[in-house]
Amino acid sequence: MARFRQYQQKLEHTYSGSGSSTATSLEPPGVLAKLAQQAGVTFNGDAPWDIQVHSDEVYQRILTQGSLGFGESYMDGLWDCLYLDQLFHRLLSINIEEKLAGWGRFHLMVQIMRHRLFNLQSSKRAFQVGEQHYDIGNDVFEAMLDPTMSYSCGYWYQAEDLQQAQINKLDMICRKLQLKPGEKLLEIGCGWGGLAHYAAKHYGVEVLGITISKQQQKLAQERCAGLPVEIALVDYRDLDGEYDKIVSVGMFEHVGEKNYPVYFDTVNRLMKSDGLFLLHTIGIYKTIHRVDPWIDKYIFPNGDLPSAEQISSVLNQRLIIEDWHNFGHDYYLTLMAWWKNFEASWPTISAQYDERFYRMWKYYLHSCAGFFKARQGQLWQIVLSKRNRADIYRSVR
Incomplete structure (x- = not known):
């Protein structure tokens, strides 16, 4: 079948x-x-x-x-x-x-x-999006994404193609986190291991990446073999330990407003007092208590896009905002590049899928591209710290 x-x-x-x-x-x-x-x-x-x-x-x-x-x-x-x-x-x-x-x-x-x-992103529901979306088949994502397997917005400043835009993004994240050799980095939502691989190889850090997708875990482990990287299948709420730096790229959209307090409390609990946390997330231009029903049903079940108001409100008395960087228009370029790759690869992978899947995936990528071009959608990288961090933070672009 x-x-x-x-x-x-x-x-x-x-x-x-x-x-x-x-x-x-x-x-x-x-x-x-x-x-x-x-x-x-x-x-x-x-x-x-x-x-x-x-x-x-x-x-x-x-x-x-x-x-x-x-x-x-x-x-x-x-x-x-x-x-x-x-x-x-x-x-x-x-x-x-x-x-x-x-x-x-x-x-x-x-x-x-x-x-x-309802808490649509409870612990019991945490693995649903992995099963429905990320586990459909690594071949789809390998065909669509760049060689780093980055399934999030690239940074197109001074980039001429998708791969360079994603490398720009990965390196910018590492510089924003001020990664140093020997540090322990926690990645909440590690995807197929692109950032974990890059940070371990180029910045000499030890990485724990977590995911709720079995397919992602398997491929990420293969891609990070030989590096100080562990990929675990676990929900963020079940984590223990202490980390110098924490990062989360393209995962916060699955957390849900009801869980924002426990999410940031978890980060606070796991991060050292002088640490840094970088949150890379899609944002929406105003607070709404619903999601697009088509996207919810076919692409990202139980997703929930945050507004700036919702994020800043929950951060109150929890973490300090050191930097807030918006480059939402770059997601339009990223999505259209993904579509170009997917369409070019369709003859190769089409035997495993059907025309309905093709039309669903085309609708998904193009509707999201229009969402960002219309500026309803934003892309934020927010750097956060604890109040007792002594060092002065200098913004990176």
Whole structure:
């Protein structure tokens, strides 16, 4: 059985839609046409960011299910768009999800109540995102990512390609942490070991990297063989010990607001008094108590993007902010580079997946690219310390 069929079964969802029809001139309801027009988008128009509709079922799904219906109908082949990233940039620039909220109010309220009432990132749920997303197959990520296997935003200043942007990011993190040979570095959410490998090799530190993905652990161990690096399959709440420096790259998005206090208390407990902690995370431009339902269902279950307000509030009386660096636009460049790699590698890996997976992955990367280009999404690197740290911190770029 193909891997994506197994992946679909985990979702426990019966998909609707029977594929695309031959109709190409179906008219949208007036409300959708007007909203699209505000974004400079036309249904069945001639611009490369226009939506080409193959079935009028698309309109019903958008009006009744919002983002989830829009994404699932794309996966079902009911509409297409030449430049998906530009489409999402335009739609998100006018806050389309808020304008449609009245039509999909039931689904919106379910999302909000779900996040308010339940701890979706509890210890019992911690491994769900690993099983559903990161464990789909290392071949997908090896095809998409650069040789460092960095699944987070690159730093494109003075970089001409994805690999250099990721090396720039890795080195900048090490310099921001002021790593010194012999220090112990804890990496909360180590991915496939790219940063652990780089820090151990180039800065001479001893690294403990933790992940909630078995596939990530296996490959990270292979890639870091021969270096003073340990890769453990463990939740951050279960850690003990003391570390000179701590780093977390692209993992905080899975922590959840209810768990922010215990997360930073854990960092405080594990970090030496003169240590430094670097938090690399996606941020959102305003506080909202919900996530995109399509992303939640198909890509990052139980994810929760923080706002600057939420982070600064929980840091109050816990840790000192030494530096706050935003380079969110670089994520647009990173995502589009990932898509270019994925598309080029699709003929090689397609035997293990199917067309629905291809459309899902294309929608994922392009919608996120539009999210960052519209500046709803930010990318923050925040350097934190304890109040009793004696040394003066100098910002690094």
